[in-house]
Amino acid sequence: MNAAAANIGVVGLAVMGSNLARNLASREGNTVAVYNRSRTKTDELVQAHPEAGFVPAFSYEEFAASLSKPRTAIIMVKAGGPTDAVIDELVKVFEPGDIIVDGGNAYFPDTIRREKAVRETGINFVGAGISGGEEGALNGPSIMPGGSDESWVTLGPILKSIAAVADDGEPCVTHIGHDGAGHFVKMVHNGIEYADMQLIAEAYDLIRRGTGRTPAEIADIFAEWNTGELESYLIEITAEVLRQVDAETGKPLVDVILDQAGAKGTGAWTVQTALSLGVPVSGIAEATFARSLSSHPEQREVARVLPGPGTEFQVDDADGFVEDVRQALFASKIIAYSQGFDEIRAGAAEYNWTIDLGAVSKIWRAGCIIRAQFLNRIADAYAEQPELPVLATAPYFADALTRGQAAWRRVVIAATQAGIPSPAFSSSLAYYDGLRADRLPAALVQGQRDFFGAHTYKRIDKEGTFHTLWSGDRTEIEAEDTH
Numbered sequence: 001m002n003a004a005a006a007n008i009g010v011v012g013l014a015v016m017g018s019n020l021a022r023n024l025a026s027r028e029g030n031t032v033a034v035y036n037r038s039r040t041k042t043d044e045l046v047q048a049h050p051e052a053g054f055v056p057a058f059s060y061e062e063f064a065a066s067l068s069k070p071r072t073a074i075i076m077v078k079a080g081g082p083t084d085a086v087i088d089e090l091v092k093v094f095e096p097g098d099i100i101v102d103g104g105n106a107y108f109p110d111t112i113r114r115e116k117a118v119r120e121t122g123i124n125f126v127g128a129g130i131s132g133g134e135e136g137a138l139n140g141p142s143i144m145p146g147g148s149d150e151s152w153v154t155l156g157p158i159l160k161s162i163a164a165v166a167d168d169g170e171p172c173v174t175h176i177g178h179d180g181a182g183h184f185v186k187m188v189h190n191g192i193e194y195a196d197m198q199l200i201a202e203a204y205d206l207i208r209r210g211t212g213r214t215p216a217e218i219a220d221i222f223a224e225w226n227t228g229e230l231e232s233y234l235i236e237i238t239a240e241v242l243r244q245v246d247a248e249t250g251k252p253l254v255d256v257i258l259d260q261a262g263a264k265g266t267g268a269w270t271v272q273t274a275l276s277l278g279v280p281v282s283g284i285a286e287a288t289f290a291r292s293l294s295s296h297p298e299q300r301e302v303a304r305v306l307p308g309p310g311t312e313f314q315v316d317d318a319d320g321f322v323e324d325v326r327q328a329l330f331a332s333k334i335i336a337y338s339q340g341f342d343e344i345r346a347g348a349a350e351y352n353w354t355i356d357l358g359a360v361s362k363i364w365r366a367g368c369i370i371r372a373q374f375l376n377r378i379a380d381a382y383a384e385q386p387e388l389p390v391l392a393t394a395p396y397f398a399d400a401l402t403r404g405q406a407a408w409r410r411v412v413i414a415a416t417q418a419g420i421p422s423p424a425f426s427s428s429l430a431y432y433d434g435l436r437a438d439r440l441p442a443a444l445v446q447g448q449r450d451f452f453g454a455h456t457y458k459r460i461d462k463e464g465t466f467h468t469l470w471s472g473d474r475t476e477i478e479a480e481d482t483h
């Protein structure tokens with residue numbers, strides 16, 4: 001095969017990288033160069049998949065020489081140091097106009113830094129979120145690339161050839177925005193994923209403890225829910241996990257799994273970033289904290305002595321409660337997604353990105369972990385109103401919240417009275433009530449802040465900034481706005 005035969009290259013051939021390389025190679029028009037630091041993986045991949053027509057390279061020089069210009073390579077190694085190391089090597093052998101893509105779960109500020117540094121060499125750097133796990137990488141992920149407009153000219157058609165395809169035939173990839181925009185949106189995707197998973201877990205816990213249904217029976221409930229407005233990959237796999245029986249003990253697998261949830265950090269990034277942007281992401285935050293709480297067995301052990309309601313939680317109308325939980329789950333899910341899209345909008349404003357929220361919702365319809373029919377409704381909402389200030393107020397969602405809020409309240413009340421933790425359900429309801437409140441107790445907070453810190457306050461009845469002389473005669477004066 002001639003030297004510069006490949007139009008795309010992959011560096012890093014662990015499962016995700018290998019699967020992505022195989023996906024690329026399976027598409028018409030792609031010839032794929034592959035490189036891995038340890039040669040064994042390269043040899044194994046090439047030997048295992050002769051049909052792929054891979055162009056193996058055993059040095060970065062060979063890798064560069066095997067790529068036609070503009071050379072385009074996707075890095076699929078661990079985020080952080082390993083990614084930086086590969087970038088440094090590729091910059092040595094690539095030339096201006098070439099394209100380096102980081103396909104890992106990089107933290108978007110790192111991507112902004114890397115894009116700026118690499119751009120100084122004339123080489124394009126693209127941070128691309130790739131969602132869908134190993135199966136998605138092989139058969140069609142949802143892809144969220146950032147980077148320059150120039151890079152998209154070459155990269156766009158290649159990524160479109162491997163992305164998942166939504167029901168309307170559209171590939172689940174779009175040029176999200178410049179520099180770190182792609183990794184920012186992938187980060188929020190993961191945050192929403194955390195909220196979605198936590199809400200489903202709370203729904204399961206409430207039904208199990210409130211109705212005594214078995215995991216297998218609850219699996220049937222989720223399978224039924226998956227035929228309606230809650231249809232999604234996460235609901236589908238939840239039914240499968242709940243149906244699974246542990247071969248060793250014969251018990252439901254979910255009952256032998258240790259109840260301490262791990263996290264690789266993308267949910268935490270989403271919450272930290274939302275805090276810095278001043279965007280409430282209650283569902284995502286509570287989902288992230290719920291994982292943290294579950295992972296403190298030492299505290300949970302000592303806290304067991306603390307009293308609870310003391311009464312056995314048993315609902316009178318099990319079917320009615322299950323339907324209430326379904327409605328509470330859908331309402332809370334709407335809030336979590338509404339907050340996630342709020343964060344994307346705020347991030348775009350902060351980092352000078354132009355991000356089309358409708359386009360983001362459309363590429364999440366297939367391939368990614370949060371894929372769901374629900375995303376079609378979000379796409380419809382942004383198509384109707386691109387500048388929609390609050391997703392939850394779009395007619396479809398407002399109607400669902402109107403229909404579901406009574407059930408939602410009943411579920412949060414029942415969980416509270418039963419002493420069953422439902423942090424995502426209850427924080428989402430609190431956010432909903434806060435958002436629609438005529439008056440918030442923030443007025444009192446302003447008074448407190450002014451009392452101890454002279455931080456001033458505004459008034460509802462006149463312009464200006466005010467401070468009360470609390471330690472003096474308590475008259476009110478006009479003041480400089482000290483925030």
Ligand code: 6PG
Pocket residue numbers: 105130131132133190193262263264265266267368369
């Ligand atoms: C995806 C997933 C993936 C995520 C892992 C681990 O979009 O394919 O979100 O990127 O990193 O599932 O996630 P946590 O360990 O943070 O739950």
